[in-house]
Amino acid sequence: MFKECLSLMLAFLLFHVSVGPVFAKSKAEKETQSAAKAKANILKLGTGETALVKLKLRGKTKLEGYISEAGAESFAVADAKTGVATNVTYPQVISIVHVPAFTVDVMAESLPTVKEIQRQVERAGVGSYVTLKLTDGKNLAGRIEEIEERYFTVGLLQEGAPLQVNYEQVAKLKVIKKTSYRAKGQPDAALARQAIEGLGVDTHVMVKLPGETILRGHIQSIDEKSFTLRLDASGQPTSISYDQVVQVRHNPHVPIIIGVVAAIGALVALVIYLATRKSEPGPFVSTINPNTVQAGKSVDVKITGSNFAAGATVTFKGGIGPAPTTSNIVVMDANTITATVTVNAGGPSRDRVWDVAVTNAKGRGGQLKDGFTVTP
Structure with a gap:
């Protein structure tokens, strides 16, 4: 009996010695990766009063404030009211909440960067309507009026002067898809193009040009400065530049009406034929x-x-x-x-x-x- 117990104890010790370091190494690797991602996210958030965060730390500790310093091994979070800073090492971080825009787990890949926001603005282009969520919690909606290297200008839908927005102020940007456009005064090529792109190829539209000219047809192709409309009247394609467009909108009614009328006509003809055939005596x-x-x-x-x-x-x-x-x-x-x-x-x-x-x-x-x- 004694020999059996001794054998079991030796087996347990051997297992602990051989396998224990493997588990320890795996846990250490995870903590290292977690710390690296926490560091990357903190550095991307930057420092200053706009870099407000809520932190969940190991040991069930929570911390709120703004990032006042960010170094190679640790960073400091200052209380928004008192300014008192608390030093935090990256391995202590379990999760980060960037107030008010982002909720980020340290295992996430990355936070949106200033360059990513800038690319979104440039991709949308001047004339696009957008909604914005800023890092201070404000929500805005308006039209991009100007795009510069460090900022862009938004003409707000709410009444007021155009607002200059720095890229680092933007927490989230969304382009509003437009599917109609009517010029107020002179035609606006950027807005007309946005509406045409929103409607898309093969959509049946009504286009109003200067001089009360009205065209109807399907959008055949969309280019940088013009689009091609396949006209209902002739079936021929015609190129229209965006700066000619006074109004454009989706126009499903014409083909639907034609289809309905044709279907009704065919049905009436069939009914008449069947009624006539039934009532007419055979030879x-x-x-x-x-x-x-x-x-x-x-x-x-x-x-x-x-x-x-x-x-x-x-x-x-x-x-x-x-x-x-x-x-x-x-x-x-x-x-x-x-x-x-x-x-x-x-x-x-x-x-x-x-x-x-x-x-x-x-x-x-x-x-x-x-x-x-x-x-x-």
């Missing part, structure tokens, strides 16, 4: 005279009955051998048809009886059962 066949012909011969016949109509056909059904064929069919009136009946030579050497069928152009027909005989 009735009474006699055919003569009612016999020898195989290999032709004979002129007269068919009587009722409800015959122009364009009617005469056929023979239900017999054996070569079927009689008709030519020179003339509908004399609603009661009389004349035609020439021909039967090719051959077939059984006995009488063959056929039904005589008359079919009007609209598809309704009537038959005279066993009405015609072909002799050998």
Whole structure:
């Protein structure tokens, strides 16, 4: 028993000695990575009263204030009210909340940089409408009027003078997608282009040009200084520069109305056709005279009955051998048809009886059962 206990203790010690450093190393690596990301985020936030943060530190400690200093091994957070600074090493940081714009875990890749905000502004371009969230918590909406190296100017939608905004002030920027435009005074090429791009290729639009000219069609292509419209009237493409556009908007009504009218027209025609066909009586066949012909011969016949109509056909059904064929069919009136009946030579050497069928152009027909005989 003693030997067994001793063996178990030795096995446990060997496991602890061999595996323990692996776990310790893994934990140390994670802490190093976490500290590096915390440092990167703190340095990107910068220092000063706008770099307000809420920190969660190891040991369940929380700290609020602005970053007053940021060094290689640690940084300082000053209380916003008293100015008293607390030194924090990067490995102490569990999470960072940048007030009011960002909530960032130290494991996150990175925070948006000033250059990223600048690229967003440049990509949007002058004339674009944007919403802004600033690092001091303010929300703005307006039109980009000017773009410079260190700042851009926004004409606010709320009344007031244009506001100069430094890139580092911006916590979040969003471009408002425009899908319509009407000039106030002279045409604004930037706003017209933004609306056209917002509408997109293949969208059906109404475009108003100077001189009360109105065009309708589908946007075929969009270029830097102009766009191409495939006109409804001619089907031809025409190029329109943005500075010509007085008004543009989505115009789905024309194709929809045309489609609806066409569908209604087709439905009405179908109803009329079915009603007419149903109410119109079919042909009735009474006699055919003569009612016999020898195989290999032709004979002129007269068919009587009722409800015959122009364009009617005469056929023979239900017999054996070569079927009689008709030519020179003339509908004399609603009661009389004349035609020439021909039967090719051959077939059984006995009488063959056929039904005589008359079919009007609209598809309704009537038959005279066993009405015609072909002799050998």
